[in-house]
């Protein structure tokens with residue numbers, strides 16, 4: 001197996017990190033673009049494999065949409081292919097075929113789509129046989145499994161002949177991603193109403209516009225963590241906005257407790273060190289992709305913290321709770337499950353001279369453990385796994401030089 005070795009480096013010079021563009025924004029804008037009559041001007045699309053896969057599939061329109069391991073690409077293209085009345089097979093990696101999609105398929109069938117499971121009920125691969133007449137414009141949908149089903153339905157809603165009223169049932173996770181979807185739709189001229197748990201989108205057209213994708217806040221989180229764990233350093237993260245569409249911009253608030261000060265200007269955010277105020281607990285319901293970053297940071301910084309809202313982590317690129325537990329244990333930290341889905345992060349008291357991190361086909365496992373290099377030599381297995389969201393990650397790590 002390929003590995004990358006990160007030598008210990010606890011103090012570093014000021015480093016300017018260009019950051020990749022957001023794959024979440026890119027994948028939404030690509031679907032919206034495909035549904036817009038007329039030309040949009042879209043710039044800064046992500047280099048992420050998830051986005052490049054989406055671009056390739058939309059451009060070449062093969063009979064089989066193999067999305068690899070991209071969740072948004074699978075969910076958004078399933079809704080898109082159905083509503084544009086295509087015959088399509090939707091598939092992906094083995095892991096993708098273990099990630100549930102039944103809630104979205106049920107909703108699309110209720111609307112009038114014809115979709116069959118090719119293997120296991122509720123999971124890809126799927127055979128889509130298009131869409132005849134819209135059967136209803138009211139759908140009730142659970143919000144506690146993945147917000148991506150809701151985003152997928154919302155983006156096709158304006159082009160449904162009768163529009164769509166979505167009633168969100170139960171706890172809604174990753175709400176910030178639903179807000180991102182609606183805000184992006186609004187930037188392309190679509191109006192909606194959102195009243196408590198009811199979102200209504202009338203039939204209407206997306207309006208051609210110009211849009212520049214922001215840098216990726218989830219990818220930015222690893223740099224906040226690096227500075228939090230280092231003894232000395234300064235970073236500039238390019239292309240981030242204080243007023244972001246991305247919920248993972250919450251990392252600013254979290255890291256303010258963990259010793260990182262953020263100052264925004266027109267080109268990005270400057271990070272400097274400040275004293276650690278401490279963190280007692282955090283709820284990751286609406287920013288699940290930050291959980292690994294924050295768990296590793298707290299484990300290194302000696303912070304005992306209660307983590308909640310981790311339920312969706314079990315059905316992502318890997319079971320991220322199990323993966324975290326196994327890898328944190330390698331430097332004597334723990335993530336202990338307690339009552340009512342609350343986990344306690346017990347920090348490390350003794351970090352070995354070298355730690356080898358297994359990455360479980362999960363880009364965020366590789367990137368989240370990088371900051372451990374501030375304390376010891378780290379070997380990361382399968383480093384190319386970062387290509388899913390941040391192909392230039394290791395190149396950027398190379399920009400960080402010992403002081």
Ligand SMILES: O=C(O)C1=C[C@@H](OP(=O)(O)O)[C@@H](O)[C@H](O)C1
Nearest residue numbers: 024072146147148174177289312
């Ligand atoms: O809509 C999106 O762009 C995403 C939503 C989240 O997924 P869930 O809604 O499944 O939590 C997040 O974890 C994923 O990385 C990207």
Ligand SMILES: C=C(OP(=O)(O)O)C(=O)O
Nearest residue numbers: 069070071072289316317
């Ligand atoms: C969960 C993620 O992506 P997706 O669900 O789109 O595969 C992620 O990028 O952390």
